[in-house]
Amino acid sequence: MGKSYSIQALYDLCKKTFTPSGFPPPSSQSIQKLCSILDTIGPADVGLKEDNADDDRGHGFFGFNQFNRVARWAQPITYMEIHECDSFTMCIFRLPSSSVIPLHDHPGMTVMSKVLYGSMHVKAYDWVEPACIRNINGYPVRLAKLAVDKVLAAPFGTSILYPRSGGNLHCFTSVTSCAVLDILAPPYREAAGRKCTYYNDYPYSSFSKGTSSEIQDGKEEDYAWLQEIDTPVDLYMRQGEYVGPALRH
Template identity: 40%
Template sequence: MMPQDNMNSLIQRLARQALATFRNQVSEDSKGFMENHSKLRNLLAEVRVSDLKIVPRCVESSCVPPQLIGPPVTYMHICETDSFSMGVFLLKHGSSIPLHDHPNMYGLLKVLYGKVRVSCYDRLDSSPDSASGRPFNPPLLPFQKSAVRPSVQRSVGEYTEESPPCVLYPQRDNLHQIEAVDGPTAFLDILAPPYDPDDGRDCHYYKVMQQVPEGADRRAGGQEQTELWLVEIPQPSDFWCGAEPYPGPKVTL
């Protein structure tokens, strides 16, 4: 039987709310989902590194480069159901999670210590030769052009432990890159539903190939957005993710 303090821990309550939010999700616009999603964001905003019993890593800029001391990124698994997964990513000084997607998935991240820079992109609903009515002539072989997507950079934001959660949606801010800024960092991560290649939810990596010529910028919500080309690539050779044990309160669902 789970100890009483674990049953009432913030991470346990957060997991229960994530389950309530995503287990019976019908529509992003439904009142019930929006209310549960708001409760989940509010709970996530309360989480601090001490709640998970994680000790922050060194913050000096002179830390050893990550490639010399193992994987640049490690992951602490907390829990997973058919509806969501939850864990902690730890990024070493100078490391990043490359530009990637969460196909048809929601994402929420809350920084526990340090600072991250999150760059978000959206695909545009057009073929490579039709975006902005401009020709597409990047230095690619013909077979590679099928992997190219006209896209737009929606935002670049920096987050610390004092910041509200960063929220990603199935059709908005779904492609993103996460970089450690000025030292090591860690963030609590919720994905809903979890990755599942058999159900069309595999992780894909991308590279910014070419910015659409000047004058092709779009505006959305009153903000200028820069169009660019993204090409799907294999997982970058300098990125891999290791694992380490999660030291905090256990979660039972």
């Protein structure tokens, strides 16, 4: 595919596949067709160049304290919108080394992610159903099961999460400077009940009271208690300009 054709073909297929309500859900055949296009897209197809490694002054995912924001050089995550409509959002996130997009959800949404360059660690959960909720010191926590815990590096294939499976609640931590192309369908719309909510996760043993009665399958390490939090004040994100091929609408 040519550079302009790849992203245009992706947009055209998204228009045919997704709806404003998310219903009916996209078919597996449609998802596979989208993946086949996404898997071919690289930085040049969306007007990007890989960041110069010499400028990567972060400590790295396994370096110094990854949660110590003061220790990390303050360079923002950049958000670039390619297209947004009632049915889907196409966008790019550029993350400097060691930066974090905190754990957050995608209510009622299907999300497809393709790492364009670099590498990032993904940790993702799905809610345990039926809902298992406890009240801890006046604050509710809800049980979730780990779905993904691995490093994705370009040119790794497309990752997919669904409303109830595949890791609907996820956190990104850049191992190196990286960029990821996301398709969110339908997009966040608070009026439609699709608000982005952030969470802290706690090991299952933190609130287990010495029992494991809620565990359905797997090990205790596969489960965590998630607590809703306000949008993190240190989430440093700025708007960037999409510089790739223009879309024909």
